[in-house]
Amino acid sequence: MKPYRPAPDPHPVRAKFATARRELSAALIERDDEVDLVLAALVAGEHVLLVGPPGCAKSLLLDALLAWTGGTKFATLLTKFTTPEEVLGPVSLAGLKSDRFVRVTTGKLPEAEFCFLDEVFKASSAILNTLLRVLNERTFDPGDGAVRRVPLRLCVAASNEWPEAGPDLGALFDRFVVRKTVAPIRSRAGRARLLWGPGTVPELSGTITPAEVDAARGAAAALPWSGAAKEALEAVLGDLVRDGVRPGDRRQFRTVGVVRAFAFLCGAERVEPEHLEVARHCLWDDPHEHPERVTRVIAKVANPPGLRVAQLLLEAEGVLGATDARDLAAAATGAAKLGEIERQLGALPGTGRVEAARAYLRDQLRQLKLASIGAV
Incomplete structure (x- = not known):
């Protein structure tokens, strides 16, 4: 009997994305969803908005992705005092001598393949209006009336808060098809990794070319x-x-x-x-x-298993946060609830995310029992 050999993946580039997805998720604590969203946005040709407090690895994720793709990056912190020249480039002095208003875009947003815009909703109206066209149509007019294509592949924007309702901010807000709240690390295991772990920066083992990204985009679109x-x-x-x-x-x-x-x-x-x-x-x-x-x-x-995993983990964190391990009765009740959550996870289709969630719950149960024994 011949040994079973799985059929080769018809899209070889997908293996590179799978490796990057795995390595990013392993390096960034509790950022699996953010990794999935940024990679999906890159393949789909869309942009991502992440909203949450500073220090939640938003720019770190984009830096790691940039090292993987090898593209050009533009990053800036926007305020109401940020000038268009800081984002779009200064006005050409040579152009002014010829009565032409043209920007020199070298090293600025119009020439970037990847962009990180921190506090994007605090920009002035002049910058916001230009961003609308750059993000949506991927075009830019440097001032001479000749609209040019920009090489932008992915923009990751960040904000500490959601924008207020209004026509200017509302239009920009709509340009980000993928949007997510980013919370600080919540689990005990995650905090332990943050505080006492080696603090590794994501380093991806391989690279990917623009042509391969385009190939992935075409395969996904089909x-x-x-x-x-x-x-x-x-x-x-x-x-x-x-x-x-x-x-x-x-x-x-x-x-x-x-x-x-x-x-x-x-x-x-x-x-x-x-x-x-x-x-x-x-x-x-x-x-x-x-x-x-x-x-x-x-x-x-749709009942997607990944969504159910996220809901059950949030439920488990609520149980852990409300359980006092020094109270034996409360600890026993909490352990029973965690055991039931673990049983529900076990009933889901087996995936890496399900198995990781079950392993995490088993570890939390073990720590809860050890804490209860130590309190006796």
């Missing part, structure tokens, strides 16, 4: 949707409307591309309902109410 996935997305959109969430046509269309990219990164040959997990970061407009509604609807309709 990925078909299963009938079940199409029905699930239509059901999600219908339920969202009934729940008061109405994502615009452009957002719905671009979400389809992000879901395709996520399915590609997961190694799938077609989009299935479980891949709608990533859509919870796309199909909403109001950051204060809509994300929870979208998550709830997607969990109900």
Whole structure:
């Protein structure tokens, strides 16, 4: 009998993304979702907005990605005092002598392949208006009326807070199809790694070329949707409307591309309902109410395992935070709840994320029991 040999992946470049995904997730503490979103956005040709306090590894993730791709980067901290020259380049003195207003864009945003914009919503109106065109159409007019293509592949923007409602900020906010709140490290194991670990900076073992990124984008764009996935997305959109969430046509269309990219990164040959997990970061407009509604609807309709894992881990953290290990009765109750959560994880389809979550819960149970014994 011949040994079983799995069929080769029809998309060899996918192995490079899988390796990068694994190495980034291993190096960055509790940033699996952010890694998935940034890689999916790169494949889909979209941009990412991460909102949270400083020091949550937002720029570190982009730096690691830049080292992997080898592209040019532009990074800046925007304030209301930031001038267009700092972002777009100074006005050419030689051009002024010829009565021409032209910017010298060397080393600035119009010539960058990757961009990190910190505190993006604090920029002036002049910068915001230019960003709208650069991010959406990938074009820029240096001042001579000749619109040029920009090489921008991915913009990761960061902010300490969600933007206030308004036409200027609202338009820019909509340019980021993928949006997520980034929280500080919450788990005990994560804090232990942060405080007492070696503090390693992500170093990816390989590199990827622009042509390979384009190949991945083309393969992801050609990925078909299963009938079940199409029905699930239509059901999600219908339920969202009934729940008061109405994502615009452009957002719905671009979400389809992000879901395709996520399915590609997961190694799938077609989009299935479980891949709608990533859509919870796309199909909403109001950051204060809509994300929870979208998550709830997607969990109900599509039931993606990754989303269920995240919900169960949050539930486990709530149990751990409310359990006093010195109180034997409370510790026993907490251990029972954690055991039930671990059982529910065990019922999910086996994936690396499920197994990692189960291992984490077993470790927390062991620590809880040891703390209870030490308190006796």
